[in-house]
Amino acid sequence: MELDASSLNRSLPLRDQIYQMVRNMIVMGQLKPGESINEILIAEILGVSRTPVREAVKRISDEGLVRVIAQTGTFVSPISRDGLEEAYVIRxxxxxESARRAAPKFDAAAAEGLEDNIAAHRLAITRGRYTTAIQLDDVFHRTIAEICGFPAIWRAVDISKAQMDRGRYMAIPKPGYGDQTIEQHTAILEALRRKDPEGAARAMENHLETSFRNTLEVAENVLG
Structure with missing residues (x-):
């Protein structure tokens, strides 16, 4: 289990940091479906008590990423088609709605920020830095939620999309998928630049539907 105690900031809530560490390991596929989550081992590696680890794992369980089996243990949940579809519907x-509401508020500064994001995303894809590419993808979507004036939209999306993210980390190295994302982000940006609410919403829908289809295609062999 790849955990780094030196990355913990002991002056900040440990449960939140441990939650993010373990959640990222599940989403990125470092912890595989069915793999055991050993709270005692995590606590020992990180040099913390079991309490923040237990709290972090409970939060991850609430998101459906792990299953707690009484008298047996805690295990990484399988990736399921129903889970992927539910995440897609919510997202x-x-x-x-985020894109629709952002369009009337879109200005030159917002356009420049998304242009820079797309350029960095394209470079990450070109260089095979897929983890960076996914992080930049998230920044693109989060920025639109912030522009629309409802940043809590992104917080809700970030929690609900964890199952899709597990598939995304498997899907993005596939040739053409990264370029497809860049093209669709550009279409969303152009609709926002035109201040076209419905056009932006349709472009967003097309992008997310494509992502869902691609994820299903790649994840087919591991779906539970």
């Missing part, structure tokens, strides 16, 4: 509804 589509929230992000279409």
């Amino acid at each position: 589509r509804a929230l992000e279409m």
Whole structure:
């Protein structure tokens, strides 16, 4: 288990940092479906008590990323088609509305920020830095939620999309998928630049539907 005690900031809540560490390991595929989550081992590696670890794992369990089996243990949940589809439905509804509401508020500064994001995303894809590419993808979507004036939309999306993210980390190295994302982000940007609410919402829907289809295609062999 790749955990780094030196990355913990002991002056900040440990449960939140441990939550992010373990959640990222699940989402990025470092912890595989069915793999055991050993709270005692995590606590020992990080040099903390079991309490913040238990709290972090409980939060991850609430998101459906792990399963707690009584008298047996805690295990990484399988990736399921139902889980992927549910995440997609929630994300589509929230992000279409986010794009729709961002369009009337879109200005030159916002356009420049998204242009820079797309350029950095394209470079990451070209250089095969797929983790960076996914992080930049998230920044693109989060920025639109911030522009629309409802940053809590992104917080809700970030929690609900964890299952899709597990598939995304498997899907993005596939040739063409990264370029497809860049093209669709550009279409969203152009609709926002035109201050076209419905055009932005449709472009967002098309982008998320494509991501969902691509994720299903790649994840097919591991779906539970």
